[in-house]
Structure formats: C-alpha cells, structure tokens
Amino acid sequence: MATYLVRRFFLAIITLLAITFIVYGLARNMPGSPLTVQLGEVDPSRKLSAEDQERLKEIYGIDEKTPWYVGYATWLGNLARGDLGRSFSRKQPVTTLIGERIGPTFLVSGISLLLTWLIAVPLGLYATARSGTADERGTSLLLYVLYSFPTFVAALFLQIIFAVWLRGTRWELPLFGMTDLPADANWPTRVADVARHAILPIVCQTYVSLAWYSRFIKANMEEVMRQDYIRTARAKGAGRWRVLLHHAFRNTLIPLVTLLGLSLPALIGGSVIIEQIFTWPGMGRLFFESIRERDYPTIMGLTLMFSVLTLLGQLLADLLYCFVDPRVSVE
Amino acid sequence: MNGSPSHGFWAEAWRRYRRRPLAMAALSFVGFLVAVAILAPAIAGTKPVLCRYKGKLYAPCLGYFDRRLEPVIFTKDKFRGEYPRNLQEKDPDSWAIWPIFFQDPYRSVRADEWPGRPANPSRDEGRPSRMNPFGTDQYGVDVLAKMVHGTTVALLVGFLSMGIAGTIGIIVGALGGYFGGWVDMLTSRITEIVMCVPTLVLILALVAIVDKPTIWKTMAIIGCTGWTGIARLTRGEFLRLKSSEFVMAARAAGAGPLRIMLRHILPNALAPILVPITFGIAAAILMESSLSFLGFGPPPPAASWGSLLNSARSNLAMWWLVVFPGTAIFLTVLAYNLIGEGLQEATDPRLREARK
Numbered sequence: 001m002a003t004y005l006v007r008r009f010f011l012a013i014i015t016l017l018a019i020t021f022i023v024y025g026l027a028r029n030m031p032g033s034p035l036t037v038q039l040g041e042v043d044p045s046r047k048l049s050a051e052d053q054e055r056l057k058e059i060y061g062i063d064e065k066t067p068w069y070v071g072y073a074t075w076l077g078n079l080a081r082g083d084l085g086r087s088f089s090r091k092q093p094v095t096t097l098i099g100e101r102i103g104p105t106f107l108v109s110g111i112s113l114l115l116t117w118l119i120a121v122p123l124g125l126y127a128t129a130r131s132g133t134a135d136e137r138g139t140s141l142l143l144y145v146l147y148s149f150p151t152f153v154a155a156l157f158l159q160i161i162f163a164v165w166l167r168g169t170r171w172e173l174p175l176f177g178m179t180d181l182p183a184d185a186n187w188p189t190r191v192a193d194v195a196r197h198a199i200l201p202i203v204c205q206t207y208v209s210l211a212w213y214s215r216f217i218k219a220n221m222e223e224v225m226r227q228d229y230i231r232t233a234r235a236k237g238a239g240r241w242r243v244l245l246h247h248a249f250r251n252t253l254i255p256l257v258t259l260l261g262l263s264l265p266a267l268i269g270g271s272v273i274i275e276q277i278f279t280w281p282g283m284g285r286l287f288f289e290s291i292r293e294r295d296y297p298t299i300m301g302l303t304l305m306f307s308v309l310t311l312l313g314q315l316l317a318d319l320l321y322c323f324v325d326p327r328v329s330v331e
Numbered sequence: 332m333n334g335s336p337s338h339g340f341w342a343e344a345w346r347r348y349r350r351r352p353l354a355m356a357a358l359s360f361v362g363f364l365v366a367v368a369i370l371a372p373a374i375a376g377t378k379p380v381l382c383r384y385k386g387k388l389y390a391p392c393l394g395y396f397d398r399r400l401e402p403v404i405f406t407k408d409k410f411r412g413e414y415p416r417n418l419q420e421k422d423p424d425s426w427a428i429w430p431i432f433f434q435d436p437y438r439s440v441r442a443d444e445w446p447g448r449p450a451n452p453s454r455d456e457g458r459p460s461r462m463n464p465f466g467t468d469q470y471g472v473d474v475l476a477k478m479v480h481g482t483t484v485a486l487l488v489g490f491l492s493m494g495i496a497g498t499i500g501i502i503v504g505a506l507g508g509y510f511g512g513w514v515d516m517l518t519s520r521i522t523e524i525v526m527c528v529p530t531l532v533l534i535l536a537l538v539a540i541v542d543k544p545t546i547w548k549t550m551a552i553i554g555c556t557g558w559t560g561i562a563r564l565t566r567g568e569f570l571r572l573k574s575s576e577f578v579m580a581a582r583a584a585g586a587g588p589l590r591i592m593l594r595h596i597l598p599n600a601l602a603p604i605l606v607p608i609t610f611g612i613a614a615a616i617l618m619e620s621s622l623s624f625l626g627f628g629p630p631p632p633a634a635s636w637g638s639l640l641n642s643a644r645s646n647l648a649m650w651w652l653v654v655f656p657g658t659a660i661f662l663t664v665l666a667y668n669l670i671g672e673g674l675q676e677a678t679d680p681r682l683r684e685a686r687k
Contacts (some may be wrong), residue, residue: 018524026536141353144672148665150617152624153657156640160650175647265529272531273621277644288625291535303532310527 012311016304021072023303027296028068034088034294075300084304085297087290094301097286104178105270105282108198112205113267120210124217128225129244131218140218147211155204155277162200173200176279201278205271209263216259220252227251254325261317265309340678344602347677354673357666364663368482371395375432375476377440379414382427392430395480412438415445434463436480436634439471455649466651468642474655481634481656485663488550488619489612495554496615497561497608504565505592509573518562526559534618538627546629549622553615560607568600602678609671613664620660636660 078085084094123139130136162173174180179193224230225248233247270284279285283302290298338346348354372392373380380392384404391414394401410417412435418425433445442450449462450471457467457474465474507518525533537552538544572578573596581595622628623637624644636656643652 015520015524015527019528022524023528023532023536026540030536030539031542144668145665148613148668149661150620150657150664152621152640153653153661156643156647156653156657160647160653164647164650269529272535273625276625287532288535291539294539299536303528306529306532307527310529 008315012315015311016307019307020076020300020304021069024072024075024296024300025068027291027294027299028071030291030294032294034296071296075297079304084301087295087298089290089293089295090298094297097298098283098301098305101281101283101286102268104280105275105284106268107194108201108205108274108280108282109267109270111198112202112209113263115202115206116209116213119206120213120217123210123214124221125244125249127214127218128221128248129240131222140215143211143214146207147215149208151204151208151271152273152277154207155200155274158200158203159277173197178281197278197280201274201280204274204277213259217252217256220255221248224248224251254321257320257324258317261313261315261320264313264316265306268309269306340602344674344677348673351673351676353669354677357669357673360662360666361670364482364486364666367479368486371480371483373430375434375436375473375479376430377412377414377433377435377444379418379427379429382414382418382425384418384425385422395436413441413444416443432475432479434473434476436472436476439467440473455646457649457651459651465655466649468639468649468652469646474639474651477634477639478636478656478659481636481639484546484619484635485616485660487546488553489616489663489667492550492554492557492615492619493608493611495551496556496558496611497604499555500558500561501565501597501604503558504562504567505569505597507562508566508569509588509592509596511570515566519566522559522562522566525556530556530618531621534622535627538622544627544629546619546635549619549628550615553618557611557615557618561604561611564607565600565604568603569596572596572599602674606671606675606678609667609674613667613671616660616667617664 075085084098086093087097090097123143127136127140159175162171163175166172174197178197179190180197181190181193185193221244230243230247233243238247268283270280270282272284272288274280275282275285276288283305286298287302289295290302367374372378372395376392376395378391378394378401379389381388381390383389387404389402389404391401391405405414405417408417408421414427415429418427433448434440434451439451439453440448442448444450451457451463451467451473452460453467453471454469457463457469457471459466463473463475465478467473468477503518503522507515507522533556534552537556538549541548541552569592578591578595581591586595619628619635620637620640623635624640626641628635628638628641636659639652639656640660643649647653
C-alpha cells in the first residue's frame with residue numbers, strides 16, 4: 001500500500017510539472033500582457049507609455065528579456081516556498097483570491113451534487129424496476145433529451161422565463177450575482193437573498209448531471225440484473241424490491257463510488273459557463289477573468305488547483321474502489 | 332446453415348441500426364442539416380442563385396461560400412450587394428432565379444431593396460414576423476438567414492474537429508497498444524497529462540493565444556484537445572486484438588507492423604472507436620457554441636449559432652435570439668448523441684445479447 005502511494009505520488013508530481021509547464025508556456029505566449037490588456041480595455045487614454053510599461057514589467061518580472069521558461073522556474077521556486085504569487089489585476093495574493101471564491105462555487109456545486117444523488121439513485125432504480133414499460137421509456141427519453149440540452153441554452157431559457165417574463169410577479173428570480181444586499185444586512189435576509197440567487201445556477205448544474213447519473217445507474221443495474229446470483233435470489237423467493245436493493249444495487253455501488261471521486265474537480269472547480277452566465281463569483285469565473293486579464297499568477301494558481309484536484313479525485317476513486325471491492329487490490 | 336446469405340459486419344450493424352426509429356430520425360436530421368448547409372445560399376440570401384446579365388450567366392450566390400467566387404463584373408458595375416434593383420436598372424433584359432428567402436445573413440435588408448418589401452426592424456423591435464420568421468438581431472440582420480448560413484459552421488466543427496481528434500487519438504492509441512513497453516508508457520503518460528487539464532481551461536488558454544481567431548483555428552483547437560478518450564479506447568482495442576489469432580497469422584505470413592495495424596487490427600477495432608467519435612461530434616459542436624457564446628469565437632461577420640446566443644445576452648427581452656439558435660444547437664447535439672447511441676447498440680455484441 002505504502003509503495004503504491006509513493007509511486008502514485010511521484011507520477012502525480014511529474015504530471016503536475018508537465019501540466020503547469022504547458023499552461024505557463026501557453027499563458028505567457030498569449031498576445032498582450034496583464035499591463036496592456038487590463039488598462040487599455042477600460043480606457044484607451046490610460047494606456048501606459050512605453051517607459052512605464054518597461055518599468056512595471058521589471059517590477060512584475062515579466063519583461064521580454066527573460067524568456068518564459070525562466071519565469072516558469074521562478075514560479076516553481078516560489079511555489080516550493082508555498083507562495084502562489086500576487087494577482088496583477090486584483091492586487092491580492094492568489095491564495096486569498098482562491099479562498100474567497102471557493103465558498104460560492106462549493107455552495108452551488110455541493111448542493112447540486114447532493115440533489116443529483118438524491119434524485120438520480122431513485123430514478124435509476126425506478127427505471128430498472130419498470131424496465132421496458134411505457135412510463136420507463138418516457139422517463140428515459142426525457143432524461144436523454146435533458147442530457148443533450150446545452151447548459152448555457154438552458155440557463156438563457158431560465159433567465160428569460162424567470163427574470164424577464166415573470167418580472168414583477170412573486171416568481172421572479174434575480175438574473176446576476178450572488179446577492180443584492182449591502183454588506184451590513186442581517187443574516188436571515190442575507191441567506192434568503194443568496195438562496196434566491198443560487199436557485200437558477202443550481203438547477204442548471206443539476207439537470208445535466210442528473211440525466212447522466214441516472215442513465216449510468218440504470219446501465220450498471222441492467223448489467224448486474226443479468227448475473228446468476230440475481231436469478232438465484234429470485235429463485236429462493238426474495239421479493240422484487242429486496243432483489244433490486246439488497247442484491248443488485250449494492251453491487252452497482254462500486255462504479256458509483258468511483259464516480260464520486262471523479263466528480264471532485266467539478267465540485268471545487270465549478271463550471272466556467274454557468275458562473276459566467278450568472279456572474280456567480282466562483283472559481284470558474286475567476287479563471288475566465290484571469291485569462292482575459294492575462295493575470296498569469298491567477299491562471300497558474302487555478303490550473304495547479306484544478307490539476308491537483310483531478311489527480312486527487314483519480315486516486316480517491318482508485319482507493320475507494322479497493323475499499324468497496326475487497327477483491328481488487330492496489331498492487 | 333439456414334441458407335440465407337451471411338451479411339458482413341457493417342451490413343448487419345446497419346440492419347440493426349435501421350430498426351431504431353429515433354436513431355434513424357436523428358440520422359435524417361443530420362442529413363437535413365447537410366442539405367441546408369450545402370444549399371444555404373439558395374435558401375436564404377440577397378444574391379441571385381443564377382442570373383443572366385449582359386448576355387452571360389452568373390451564379391453570384393456562390394459569393395456566400397467565398398467572396399472570391401462572386402463574379403467580378405458585379406463589383407465593377409457597382410452593384411454594392413444590392414442585386415434586384417441594379418439588375419433591372421443596368422440591364423433591363425436580365426433575369427434571375429432568387430433564393431427562396433430574401434434575407435441576408437451579414438447585413439440588414441433595406442426598405443424597397445426588394446420591390447415593396449419594408450426594411451428589417453432593428454434593436455428589440457425585431458420580434459418574429461412574416462418577413463422575419465425568426466426575428467432580427469440588434470442590427471436588423473435576419474436570424475433565420477444567419478442560422479441557415481451558420482449550419483455550415485456547426486457541421487464542419489463536428490466533422491473536422493473530430494476528424495483531427497480521431498486521427499490523433501487513433502495514432503496515439505494504436506502505437507501504445509500495439510508496441511507496448513516504453514512506447515506505451517510514453518503515450519499513456521501524454522494522454523493522461525492532457526486528460527488532467529480540464530478541457531475548457533486548455534481550450535480557453537489555446538484560443539487566447541491565437542491572435543485572430545477564425546472558425547478553422549477553433550476547430551483545430553477543439554480537435555487537438557479532444558482526442559484523449561479515443562486514444563484510450565483505441566489502445567485498449569489494440570491491446571486486446573494484437574494477441575488474437577488472425578494477427579498472429581498475419582505476422583506469420585510476413586506482414587509488417589504498419590500493415591498489421593492498418594489492415595488487420597484497425598478495421599476490427601473501428602466499430603467501438605466510432606462510438607466515442609460520434610459522441611465527440613456532439614461535444615465539439617457544444618464546445619464551439621459555448622466558445623462563441625463566451626465571446627471567444629471568430630469575430631462578428633462569421634455566422635455561428637453560438638454567437639447569436641451571445642448577442643442575446645445583452646438584451647434578454649429579445650427572446651427570439653435565444654429560442655431559435657438554442658433549439659438548433661440542442662437538436663443537433665441530441666441528433667449526434669442519438670446516432671452514437673444507435674451505433675453503440677448496433678455494433679456492440681454485449682448489448683445485443685442483453686436484448687435477447
């Protein structure tokens with residue numbers, strides 16, 4: 001076990017080095033620099049003079065004289081000392097920025113994941129139990145259609161319905177942001193306000209994964225239902241639901257549990273598109289903005305976090321797999 | 332031995348595919364899209380499909396495919412894109428066959444450009460009407476015309492980017508699966524690294540690098556990032572098939588590795604590889620429209636369904652800018668997903684046995 005973990009650890013380090021190297025190279029080769037892009041977009045007259053740019057570039061250590069791979073080495077050195085650097089455009093340490101954004105993202109994706117599981121498992125079981133009947137086919141088709149429905153189209157539809165057509169009614173939901181209240185509002189109204197803002201993002205994030213999960217559960221259940229031990233269970237007189245829950249579903253937990261591990265990056269990384277549409281102040285939006293602002297430290301900090309989460313999720317999935325299925329060993 | 336001729340694998344798969352009504356409907360929908368894309372200038376446009384001008388025949392509508400295909404004489408005679416009036420004025424004997432729907436995907440139609448036809452409404456007054464069934468955008472450009480001409484982009488994105496992804500994925504996977512050893516170690520590692528970077532992160536970074544985004548560059552980027560799943564699957568198939576008896580026989584007959592991979596293993600591995608490619612087409616179309624929607628697509632004159640959605644974001648009261656292109660994207664994605672599913676059920680023997 002220990003040797004396995006050590007080997008995984010070293011492989012992960014190599015993968016991380018490769019990913020950050022590639023993304024750093026990409027980021028530094030984007031046209032424009034954080035200095036020109038950010039100020040020029042707001043107000044063309046505020047564009048920096050050539051001398052000012054040179055001076056600032058030297059301060060930030062991004063002048064063209066030092067090639068980008070030297071910059072990467074510097075970034076790596078700082079990382080080894082636990083320093084992710086400071087954001088150019090927001091004048092804050094990257095770790096602080098990430099810390100601020102984790103909460104809102106987790107609020108949406110956490111609730112969405114919980115809802116997904118709460119609805120998808122019964123749905124999948126129902127679909128297996130009623131397999132082949134008209135209502136099961138209808139539900140499955142509907143889920144399939146939902147699965148193909150692009151999130152951003154759904155988000156726009158929902159925005160039109162709830163923020164434009166239902167404006168002024170009690171069903172109206174806010175279009176953008178996380179809260180409209182000033183910072184000194186008391187917390188019950190604050191919670192209610194954030195909840196109202198979160199409904200649409202949560203719905204958008206839930207419906208796609210819901211369709212995907214329930215189909216996944218059903219596919220696995222069908223695989224299990226063909227096994228001999230299910231026939232045995234039926235033959236010995238076990239009830240229909242007992243066969244379904246006790247004999248079949250327990251055996252589909254293995255792939256489900258690995259899925260849980262693989263959903264880790266999305267849980268904290270958030271969705272760029274959903275957060276962008278609803279201007280939700282989360283990680284996905286931070287990444288989108290940092291690319292637009294050529295904010296190298298933030299791009300790198302987020303990339304590192306996404307990749308670590310992905311690798312951790314994979315490791316978690318593998319470990320959970322061994323845990324739920326004793327026949328499998330990590331060696 | 333029941334006397335009926337035995338069918339080949341693909342004929343058999345097609346027979347099974349045909350039995351699924353939804354998959355067949357999806358296939359005909361894609362066929363419909365291909366027809367719309369090819370005939371786009373004849374369906375919606377302001378340039379004649381065919382016209383006789385000063386004694387010669389021209390097809391100005393080809394200018395919609397590429398500006399250079401538009402006959403020079405119309406530029407020389409200062410038509411400025413307005414054909415109906417100019418044709419009449421400059422050559423009374425001329426005649427023309429017009430597109431079914433007189434609207435331009437790149438500009439607003441002015442009043443009386445077509446005799447008796449009002450100008451397109453602009454801003455939020457452009458709701459669907461008899462003249463503009465799907466409404467007009469902020470600048471008065473007809474949405475239906477834009478969508479008809481945007482079909483080409485949607486189809487090309489799917490085919491080209493998955494063509495690129497499929498090629499890379501099959502080569503990488505085949506090398507790793509067939510040769511094993513350090514080659515496999517290397518290719519698997521590369522695949523894993525690309526897999527670990529979230530796709531949208533990688534694509535956004537790549538798109539930001541490209542100085543002037545065009546639809547072709549977007550396709551190349553989507554293709555270069557979407558091959559990992561195909562590579563893994565191909566590797567597995569090659570790994571499984573390389574120790575099979577027919578490969579052994581081919582090797583004994585003196586076939587080289589390239590010949591074995593291309594002629595013997597690949598045709599047998601193609602069916603399972605085609606399934607993720609079909610799903611990949613759906614994903615690529617989704618990715619392109621998300622990029623255009625986020626404002627990372629090709630610049631304005633290029634007509635893409637996603638960029639229509641993007642223009643709706645500034646004014647959500649113009650619901651027709653969301654509903655029609657959004658539905659088009661949704662139906663196309665759904666169609667490819669259904670085709671992929673049909674293909675899977677038709678070619679995967681494990682699923683087939685399950686149905687018995």
